[in-house]
Amino acid sequence: QEEGEFYRKMAEAPNPFGDGKAGERIAEILLELYEKGELKVRSSRFI
Structure with a gap:
């Protein structure tokens, strides 16, 4: 029983990486x- 409770807590824990x-x-915001016409894109000096 204790092992099952431990597993449940681990399975329900929030992901620390989001x-x-x-x-x-990010892609949705950039597209919007x-x-x-509010996205300023500068050309690269390296191309």
Whole structure:
């Protein structure tokens, strides 16, 4: 029983690295800014 309780607590613990969706959120924000014409993109000096 104690082992089952330990497993349950571990399985329900929040992920310290977030939910894995940060990239999606960033892409949505960048797309929204681009569509509004508010995203400033400078060309690279290295190309």
